[in-house]
Amino acid sequence: MKATFALAAVFHIVLLVAALPTPVPQTNGGPPFDPAGVKNVGNGHGGQFIGGQCLSNADCGSGCCAGPSGICSGPGAQTQAGKTGCGFVAGGAPVASAPPAAAPVNNGATAAPANGGPPFDPAGVKNVGNGHGGQFIGGQCLSNADCGSGCCAGPSGICSGPGAQTQNGKTGCGFVAGGAPVASAPPAAAAPVNNGASATPANGGPPFDPAGAKNVGNGAGGQFIGGQCLSGADCASGCCAGPSGICSGVGAQTQAGKTGCGFVAPGKRAIADLLV
Structure with a gap:
Protein backbone atom coordinates (compact mmCIF):
# COMPACT_ATOMS: atom_id res chain seq x y z
CA MET A 1 0.00 0.00 0.00
CA LYS A 2 2.78 2.41 1.00
CA ALA A 3 4.75 1.63 -2.14
CA THR A 4 1.69 2.26 -4.32
CA PHE A 5 1.10 5.63 -2.62
CA ALA A 6 4.76 6.63 -3.08
CA LEU A 7 4.70 5.71 -6.77
CA ALA A 8 1.51 7.76 -7.26
CA ALA A 9 3.09 10.78 -5.56
CA VAL A 10 6.18 10.57 -7.74
CA PHE A 11 4.03 10.26 -10.86
CA HIS A 12 2.05 13.34 -9.80
CA ILE A 13 5.23 15.39 -9.32
CA VAL A 14 6.50 14.32 -12.75
CA LEU A 15 3.27 15.52 -14.33
CA LEU A 16 3.54 18.91 -12.59
CA VAL A 17 7.12 19.39 -13.73
CA ALA A 18 6.22 18.41 -17.28
CA ALA A 19 3.48 21.03 -17.31
CA LEU A 20 5.91 23.87 -16.58
CA VAL A 95 4.72 39.87 -30.26
CA ALA A 96 3.86 42.66 -27.83
CA SER A 97 3.13 45.91 -29.55
CA ALA A 98 5.55 48.62 -28.51
CA PRO A 99 4.01 51.45 -26.49
CA PRO A 100 3.36 54.49 -28.68
CA ALA A 101 5.59 57.51 -28.27
CA ALA A 102 4.04 60.23 -26.16
CA ALA A 103 2.03 62.45 -28.46
CA PRO A 104 0.92 66.02 -27.79
CA VAL A 105 -2.37 66.16 -25.89
CA ASN A 106 -4.96 68.88 -25.48
CA ASN A 107 -3.12 70.55 -22.64
CA GLY A 108 -0.06 71.10 -24.85
CA ALA A 109 2.06 68.34 -23.27
CA THR A 110 4.70 66.63 -25.33
CA ALA A 111 7.53 64.18 -24.66
CA ALA A 112 10.34 66.06 -26.36
CA PRO A 113 11.23 69.75 -26.05
CA ALA A 114 10.61 71.71 -29.23
CA ASN A 115 13.41 74.26 -28.81
CA GLY A 116 16.12 72.43 -26.90
CA GLY A 117 16.95 71.87 -23.26
CA PRO A 118 16.62 68.57 -21.35
CA PRO A 119 13.83 66.09 -22.23
CA PHE A 120 10.59 66.22 -20.27
CA ASP A 121 9.63 63.47 -17.82
CA PRO A 122 6.54 61.93 -19.49
CA ALA A 123 5.04 61.05 -16.09
CA GLY A 124 4.24 64.74 -15.63
CA VAL A 125 1.90 65.08 -18.63
CA LYS A 126 -1.15 65.35 -16.37
CA ASN A 127 0.29 68.44 -14.65
CA VAL A 128 0.97 70.52 -17.77
CA GLY A 129 -0.90 73.80 -18.14
CA ASN A 130 -3.27 73.55 -15.18
CA GLY A 131 -1.58 76.35 -13.24
CA HIS A 132 -2.00 74.48 -9.93
CA GLY A 133 1.70 74.22 -9.08
CA GLY A 134 1.57 70.42 -9.12
CA GLN A 135 4.31 69.80 -11.69
CA PHE A 136 7.56 68.28 -10.38
CA ILE A 137 11.08 69.19 -11.50
CA GLY A 138 11.72 67.66 -14.91
CA GLY A 139 8.09 67.81 -16.01
CA GLN A 140 6.86 70.03 -18.84
CA CYS A 141 5.32 73.39 -17.96
CA LEU A 142 3.61 76.18 -19.84
CA SER A 143 4.38 78.83 -17.21
CA ASN A 144 5.78 79.21 -13.68
CA ALA A 145 2.25 78.61 -12.37
CA ASP A 146 2.48 74.91 -13.28
CA CYS A 147 5.62 74.19 -11.24
CA GLY A 148 5.86 73.27 -7.59
CA SER A 149 9.26 74.99 -7.66
CA GLY A 150 7.77 78.17 -9.16
CA CYS A 151 10.32 78.00 -11.98
CA CYS A 152 9.35 77.10 -15.56
CA ALA A 153 12.65 77.25 -17.45
CA GLY A 154 13.19 77.92 -21.14
CA PRO A 155 13.83 77.33 -23.92
CA SER A 156 11.00 74.77 -24.05
CA GLY A 157 9.29 74.99 -20.65
CA ILE A 158 10.53 72.50 -18.06
CA CYS A 159 10.05 72.77 -14.29
CA SER A 160 13.42 73.39 -12.69
CA GLY A 161 14.94 74.12 -9.34
CA PRO A 162 15.79 77.84 -9.32
CA GLY A 163 19.44 77.03 -8.61
CA ALA A 164 19.63 74.82 -11.73
CA GLN A 165 17.62 77.05 -14.08
CA THR A 166 20.56 77.62 -16.47
CA GLN A 167 22.01 74.09 -16.42
CA ASN A 168 21.73 71.39 -19.12
CA GLY A 169 20.72 73.84 -21.83
CA LYS A 170 18.03 75.62 -19.79
CA THR A 171 17.77 79.39 -20.25
CA GLY A 172 16.30 80.46 -16.91
CA CYS A 173 12.96 80.67 -15.11
CA GLY A 174 10.02 82.61 -16.55
CA PHE A 175 9.16 80.59 -19.66
CA VAL A 176 5.61 81.26 -20.87
CA ALA A 177 4.01 79.26 -23.70
CA GLY A 178 1.59 80.99 -26.03
CA GLY A 179 -1.68 81.57 -24.19
CA ALA A 180 -0.44 80.16 -20.87
CA PRO A 181 -1.31 81.97 -17.64
CA VAL A 182 1.69 83.84 -16.26
CA ALA A 183 2.43 83.30 -12.61
CA SER A 184 3.53 86.39 -10.81
CA ALA A 185 7.20 86.11 -9.97
CA PRO A 186 8.18 86.11 -6.30
CA PRO A 187 9.78 89.34 -5.14
CA ALA A 188 13.48 89.48 -5.84
CA ALA A 189 14.25 90.28 -2.21
CA ALA A 190 12.14 90.37 0.89
CA ALA A 191 11.74 93.91 2.20
CA PRO A 192 12.75 94.54 5.80
CA VAL A 193 9.87 94.00 8.22
CA ASN A 194 9.24 95.14 11.77
CA ASN A 195 11.03 92.16 13.26
CA GLY A 196 14.32 93.27 11.66
CA ALA A 197 14.36 90.63 8.88
CA SER A 198 16.34 91.43 5.77
CA ALA A 199 17.21 89.64 2.55
CA THR A 200 20.81 90.81 2.41
CA PRO A 201 23.34 90.52 5.25
CA ALA A 202 24.68 93.88 6.41
CA ASN A 203 28.17 92.73 7.37
CA GLY A 204 28.96 89.90 4.97
CA GLY A 205 28.48 86.14 4.94
CA PRO A 206 25.99 84.22 2.77
CA PRO A 207 22.64 85.81 1.80
CA PHE A 208 19.59 85.03 3.91
CA ASP A 209 16.77 82.85 2.57
CA PRO A 210 13.86 85.32 2.34
CA ALA A 211 11.35 82.53 3.07
CA GLY A 212 12.54 82.61 6.69
CA ALA A 213 11.62 86.26 7.35
CA LYS A 214 8.67 85.19 9.52
CA ASN A 215 10.99 83.33 11.92
CA VAL A 216 13.39 86.20 12.66
CA GLY A 217 13.67 87.41 16.23
CA ASN A 218 10.84 85.43 17.82
CA GLY A 219 13.18 83.19 19.82
CA ALA A 220 10.96 80.17 19.14
CA GLY A 221 13.70 78.07 17.49
CA GLY A 222 11.74 77.77 14.26
CA GLN A 223 14.27 79.26 11.86
CA PHE A 224 15.82 76.86 9.34
CA ILE A 225 19.45 76.83 8.16
CA GLY A 226 19.98 79.74 5.79
CA GLY A 227 17.37 81.98 7.40
CA GLN A 228 18.23 85.20 9.23
CA CYS A 229 18.53 85.14 13.03
CA LEU A 230 19.00 87.71 15.74
CA SER A 231 20.34 85.19 18.22
CA GLY A 232 20.79 81.46 18.64
CA ALA A 233 17.30 81.27 20.16
CA ASP A 234 15.79 81.81 16.72
CA CYS A 235 17.51 78.80 15.10
CA ALA A 236 16.35 75.20 15.14
CA SER A 237 20.06 74.29 14.98
CA GLY A 238 20.83 76.54 17.94
CA CYS A 239 23.58 78.23 15.92
CA CYS A 240 23.17 81.85 14.80
CA ALA A 241 26.40 82.54 12.92
CA GLY A 242 28.13 85.88 12.34
CA PRO A 243 28.99 88.22 10.88
CA SER A 244 25.38 89.09 10.04
CA GLY A 245 23.28 86.48 11.86
CA ILE A 246 22.31 83.46 9.76
CA CYS A 247 21.14 80.09 11.09
CA SER A 248 23.82 77.52 10.37
CA GLY A 249 24.63 73.90 10.95
CA VAL A 250 27.19 73.73 13.75
CA GLY A 251 29.62 71.88 11.49
CA ALA A 252 29.38 74.61 8.84
CA GLN A 253 29.51 77.65 11.15
CA THR A 254 32.77 78.97 9.67
CA GLN A 255 32.09 78.17 6.01
CA ALA A 256 31.06 80.56 3.20
CA GLY A 257 32.22 83.65 5.07
CA LYS A 258 30.50 82.81 8.38
CA THR A 259 32.40 83.61 11.57
CA GLY A 260 30.95 81.01 13.92
CA CYS A 261 27.95 80.47 16.18
CA GLY A 262 27.04 82.97 18.89
CA PHE A 263 25.89 85.98 16.89
CA VAL A 264 23.61 88.26 18.90
CA ALA A 265 22.01 91.31 17.31
CA PRO A 266 22.10 94.60 19.23
CA GLY A 267 19.35 94.67 21.83
CA LYS A 268 19.08 90.86 21.97
CA ARG A 269 20.34 88.69 24.80
CA ALA A 270 22.39 85.60 24.13
CA ILE A 271 20.95 82.17 24.96
CA ALA A 272 23.55 81.75 27.73
CA ASP A 273 22.39 85.00 29.33
CA LEU A 274 18.77 83.83 29.32
CA LEU A 275 19.69 80.64 31.20
CA VAL A 276 21.28 82.41 34.23
Whole structure:
Protein backbone atom coordinates (compact mmCIF):
# COMPACT_ATOMS: atom_id res chain seq x y z
CA MET A 1 0.00 0.00 0.00
CA LYS A 2 2.78 2.41 1.00
CA ALA A 3 4.75 1.63 -2.14
CA THR A 4 1.69 2.26 -4.32
CA PHE A 5 1.10 5.63 -2.62
CA ALA A 6 4.76 6.63 -3.08
CA LEU A 7 4.70 5.71 -6.77
CA ALA A 8 1.51 7.76 -7.26
CA ALA A 9 3.09 10.78 -5.56
CA VAL A 10 6.18 10.57 -7.74
CA PHE A 11 4.03 10.26 -10.86
CA HIS A 12 2.05 13.34 -9.80
CA ILE A 13 5.23 15.39 -9.32
CA VAL A 14 6.50 14.32 -12.75
CA LEU A 15 3.27 15.52 -14.33
CA LEU A 16 3.54 18.91 -12.59
CA VAL A 17 7.12 19.39 -13.73
CA ALA A 18 6.22 18.41 -17.28
CA ALA A 19 3.48 21.03 -17.31
CA LEU A 20 5.91 23.87 -16.58
CA PRO A 21 7.28 25.88 -19.53
CA THR A 22 10.61 24.55 -20.66
CA PRO A 23 13.23 27.29 -20.73
CA VAL A 24 15.03 27.67 -24.02
CA PRO A 25 18.78 27.26 -23.54
CA GLN A 26 20.87 30.36 -24.21
CA THR A 27 22.36 29.29 -27.47
CA ASN A 28 23.06 32.82 -28.64
CA GLY A 29 24.75 34.42 -25.63
CA GLY A 30 23.72 37.14 -23.21
CA PRO A 31 23.47 36.90 -19.41
CA PRO A 32 22.12 33.71 -17.77
CA PHE A 33 18.40 33.44 -17.00
CA ASP A 34 17.16 33.49 -13.42
CA PRO A 35 15.66 29.97 -13.02
CA ALA A 36 13.05 31.31 -10.56
CA GLY A 37 11.27 32.89 -13.50
CA VAL A 38 10.52 29.65 -15.36
CA LYS A 39 6.81 29.87 -14.52
CA ASN A 40 6.52 33.26 -16.29
CA VAL A 41 8.02 32.23 -19.65
CA GLY A 42 5.79 32.52 -22.68
CA ASN A 43 2.48 33.35 -21.01
CA GLY A 44 2.36 36.90 -22.35
CA HIS A 45 0.96 38.25 -19.07
CA GLY A 46 3.82 40.66 -18.30
CA GLY A 47 4.65 38.80 -15.10
CA GLN A 48 8.30 38.06 -15.79
CA PHE A 49 10.86 39.96 -13.72
CA ILE A 50 14.15 41.40 -14.97
CA GLY A 51 16.62 38.56 -15.43
CA GLY A 52 13.98 35.95 -16.22
CA GLN A 53 13.65 34.27 -19.61
CA CYS A 54 11.11 35.67 -22.08
CA LEU A 55 9.82 34.73 -25.49
CA SER A 56 8.64 38.24 -26.37
CA ASN A 57 8.15 41.70 -24.81
CA ALA A 58 4.69 40.55 -23.71
CA ASP A 59 6.21 38.31 -21.04
CA CYS A 60 8.15 41.07 -19.27
CA GLY A 61 6.94 43.41 -16.56
CA SER A 62 9.44 45.92 -17.96
CA GLY A 63 8.06 45.50 -21.50
CA CYS A 64 11.57 44.71 -22.77
CA CYS A 65 12.58 41.20 -23.89
CA ALA A 66 16.22 41.60 -24.90
CA GLY A 67 18.20 39.52 -27.36
CA PRO A 68 20.16 37.57 -28.28
CA SER A 69 18.47 34.80 -26.23
CA GLY A 70 15.38 36.47 -24.73
CA ILE A 71 15.85 37.86 -21.22
CA CYS A 72 13.68 40.47 -19.51
CA SER A 73 15.66 43.66 -19.12
CA GLY A 74 15.27 47.21 -17.92
CA PRO A 75 15.02 49.40 -21.06
CA GLY A 76 18.04 51.41 -19.91
CA ALA A 77 20.16 48.25 -19.67
CA GLN A 78 18.97 46.56 -22.85
CA THR A 79 22.42 46.59 -24.48
CA GLN A 80 24.51 45.79 -21.40
CA ALA A 81 26.14 42.46 -20.43
CA GLY A 82 25.96 41.08 -23.96
CA LYS A 83 22.29 41.97 -24.57
CA THR A 84 21.35 43.24 -28.02
CA GLY A 85 18.31 45.38 -27.25
CA CYS A 86 14.58 45.03 -26.60
CA GLY A 87 12.25 43.34 -29.07
CA PHE A 88 13.43 39.72 -28.98
CA VAL A 89 10.79 37.32 -30.32
CA ALA A 90 11.19 33.55 -30.12
CA GLY A 91 9.78 31.41 -32.91
CA GLY A 92 5.98 31.39 -32.64
CA ALA A 93 5.84 33.71 -29.62
CA PRO A 94 3.22 36.49 -29.49
CA VAL A 95 4.72 39.87 -30.26
CA ALA A 96 3.86 42.66 -27.83
CA SER A 97 3.13 45.91 -29.55
CA ALA A 98 5.55 48.62 -28.51
CA PRO A 99 4.01 51.45 -26.49
CA PRO A 100 3.36 54.49 -28.68
CA ALA A 101 5.59 57.51 -28.27
CA ALA A 102 4.04 60.23 -26.16
CA ALA A 103 2.03 62.45 -28.46
CA PRO A 104 0.92 66.02 -27.79
CA VAL A 105 -2.37 66.16 -25.89
CA ASN A 106 -4.96 68.88 -25.48
CA ASN A 107 -3.12 70.55 -22.64
CA GLY A 108 -0.06 71.10 -24.85
CA ALA A 109 2.06 68.34 -23.27
CA THR A 110 4.70 66.63 -25.33
CA ALA A 111 7.53 64.18 -24.66
CA ALA A 112 10.34 66.06 -26.36
CA PRO A 113 11.23 69.75 -26.05
CA ALA A 114 10.61 71.71 -29.23
CA ASN A 115 13.41 74.26 -28.81
CA GLY A 116 16.12 72.43 -26.90
CA GLY A 117 16.95 71.87 -23.26
CA PRO A 118 16.62 68.57 -21.35
CA PRO A 119 13.83 66.09 -22.23
CA PHE A 120 10.59 66.22 -20.27
CA ASP A 121 9.63 63.47 -17.82
CA PRO A 122 6.54 61.93 -19.49
CA ALA A 123 5.04 61.05 -16.09
CA GLY A 124 4.24 64.74 -15.63
CA VAL A 125 1.90 65.08 -18.63
CA LYS A 126 -1.15 65.35 -16.37
CA ASN A 127 0.29 68.44 -14.65
CA VAL A 128 0.97 70.52 -17.77
CA GLY A 129 -0.90 73.80 -18.14
CA ASN A 130 -3.27 73.55 -15.18
CA GLY A 131 -1.58 76.35 -13.24
CA HIS A 132 -2.00 74.48 -9.93
CA GLY A 133 1.70 74.22 -9.08
CA GLY A 134 1.57 70.42 -9.12
CA GLN A 135 4.31 69.80 -11.69
CA PHE A 136 7.56 68.28 -10.38
CA ILE A 137 11.08 69.19 -11.50
CA GLY A 138 11.72 67.66 -14.91
CA GLY A 139 8.09 67.81 -16.01
CA GLN A 140 6.86 70.03 -18.84
CA CYS A 141 5.32 73.39 -17.96
CA LEU A 142 3.61 76.18 -19.84
CA SER A 143 4.38 78.83 -17.21
CA ASN A 144 5.78 79.21 -13.68
CA ALA A 145 2.25 78.61 -12.37
CA ASP A 146 2.48 74.91 -13.28
CA CYS A 147 5.62 74.19 -11.24
CA GLY A 148 5.86 73.27 -7.59
CA SER A 149 9.26 74.99 -7.66
CA GLY A 150 7.77 78.17 -9.16
CA CYS A 151 10.32 78.00 -11.98
CA CYS A 152 9.35 77.10 -15.56
CA ALA A 153 12.65 77.25 -17.45
CA GLY A 154 13.19 77.92 -21.14
CA PRO A 155 13.83 77.33 -23.92
CA SER A 156 11.00 74.77 -24.05
CA GLY A 157 9.29 74.99 -20.65
CA ILE A 158 10.53 72.50 -18.06
CA CYS A 159 10.05 72.77 -14.29
CA SER A 160 13.42 73.39 -12.69
CA GLY A 161 14.94 74.12 -9.34
CA PRO A 162 15.79 77.84 -9.32
CA GLY A 163 19.44 77.03 -8.61
CA ALA A 164 19.63 74.82 -11.73
CA GLN A 165 17.62 77.05 -14.08
CA THR A 166 20.56 77.62 -16.47
CA GLN A 167 22.01 74.09 -16.42
CA ASN A 168 21.73 71.39 -19.12
CA GLY A 169 20.72 73.84 -21.83
CA LYS A 170 18.03 75.62 -19.79
CA THR A 171 17.77 79.39 -20.25
CA GLY A 172 16.30 80.46 -16.91
CA CYS A 173 12.96 80.67 -15.11
CA GLY A 174 10.02 82.61 -16.55
CA PHE A 175 9.16 80.59 -19.66
CA VAL A 176 5.61 81.26 -20.87
CA ALA A 177 4.01 79.26 -23.70
CA GLY A 178 1.59 80.99 -26.03
CA GLY A 179 -1.68 81.57 -24.19
CA ALA A 180 -0.44 80.16 -20.87
CA PRO A 181 -1.31 81.97 -17.64
CA VAL A 182 1.69 83.84 -16.26
CA ALA A 183 2.43 83.30 -12.61
CA SER A 184 3.53 86.39 -10.81
CA ALA A 185 7.20 86.11 -9.97
CA PRO A 186 8.18 86.11 -6.30
CA PRO A 187 9.78 89.34 -5.14
CA ALA A 188 13.48 89.48 -5.84
CA ALA A 189 14.25 90.28 -2.21
CA ALA A 190 12.14 90.37 0.89
CA ALA A 191 11.74 93.91 2.20
CA PRO A 192 12.75 94.54 5.80
CA VAL A 193 9.87 94.00 8.22
CA ASN A 194 9.24 95.14 11.77
CA ASN A 195 11.03 92.16 13.26
CA GLY A 196 14.32 93.27 11.66
CA ALA A 197 14.36 90.63 8.88
CA SER A 198 16.34 91.43 5.77
CA ALA A 199 17.21 89.64 2.55
CA THR A 200 20.81 90.81 2.41
CA PRO A 201 23.34 90.52 5.25
CA ALA A 202 24.68 93.88 6.41
CA ASN A 203 28.17 92.73 7.37
CA GLY A 204 28.96 89.90 4.97
CA GLY A 205 28.48 86.14 4.94
CA PRO A 206 25.99 84.22 2.77
CA PRO A 207 22.64 85.81 1.80
CA PHE A 208 19.59 85.03 3.91
CA ASP A 209 16.77 82.85 2.57
CA PRO A 210 13.86 85.32 2.34
CA ALA A 211 11.35 82.53 3.07
CA GLY A 212 12.54 82.61 6.69
CA ALA A 213 11.62 86.26 7.35
CA LYS A 214 8.67 85.19 9.52
CA ASN A 215 10.99 83.33 11.92
CA VAL A 216 13.39 86.20 12.66
CA GLY A 217 13.67 87.41 16.23
CA ASN A 218 10.84 85.43 17.82
CA GLY A 219 13.18 83.19 19.82
CA ALA A 220 10.96 80.17 19.14
CA GLY A 221 13.70 78.07 17.49
CA GLY A 222 11.74 77.77 14.26
CA GLN A 223 14.27 79.26 11.86
CA PHE A 224 15.82 76.86 9.34
CA ILE A 225 19.45 76.83 8.16
CA GLY A 226 19.98 79.74 5.79
CA GLY A 227 17.37 81.98 7.40
CA GLN A 228 18.23 85.20 9.23
CA CYS A 229 18.53 85.14 13.03
CA LEU A 230 19.00 87.71 15.74
CA SER A 231 20.34 85.19 18.22
CA GLY A 232 20.79 81.46 18.64
CA ALA A 233 17.30 81.27 20.16
CA ASP A 234 15.79 81.81 16.72
CA CYS A 235 17.51 78.80 15.10
CA ALA A 236 16.35 75.20 15.14
CA SER A 237 20.06 74.29 14.98
CA GLY A 238 20.83 76.54 17.94
CA CYS A 239 23.58 78.23 15.92
CA CYS A 240 23.17 81.85 14.80
CA ALA A 241 26.40 82.54 12.92
CA GLY A 242 28.13 85.88 12.34
CA PRO A 243 28.99 88.22 10.88
CA SER A 244 25.38 89.09 10.04
CA GLY A 245 23.28 86.48 11.86
CA ILE A 246 22.31 83.46 9.76
CA CYS A 247 21.14 80.09 11.09
CA SER A 248 23.82 77.52 10.37
CA GLY A 249 24.63 73.90 10.95
CA VAL A 250 27.19 73.73 13.75
CA GLY A 251 29.62 71.88 11.49
CA ALA A 252 29.38 74.61 8.84
CA GLN A 253 29.51 77.65 11.15
CA THR A 254 32.77 78.97 9.67
CA GLN A 255 32.09 78.17 6.01
CA ALA A 256 31.06 80.56 3.20
CA GLY A 257 32.22 83.65 5.07
CA LYS A 258 30.50 82.81 8.38
CA THR A 259 32.40 83.61 11.57
CA GLY A 260 30.95 81.01 13.92
CA CYS A 261 27.95 80.47 16.18
CA GLY A 262 27.04 82.97 18.89
CA PHE A 263 25.89 85.98 16.89
CA VAL A 264 23.61 88.26 18.90
CA ALA A 265 22.01 91.31 17.31
CA PRO A 266 22.10 94.60 19.23
CA GLY A 267 19.35 94.67 21.83
CA LYS A 268 19.08 90.86 21.97
CA ARG A 269 20.34 88.69 24.80
CA ALA A 270 22.39 85.60 24.13
CA ILE A 271 20.95 82.17 24.96
CA ALA A 272 23.55 81.75 27.73
CA ASP A 273 22.39 85.00 29.33
CA LEU A 274 18.77 83.83 29.32
CA LEU A 275 19.69 80.64 31.20
CA VAL A 276 21.28 82.41 34.23
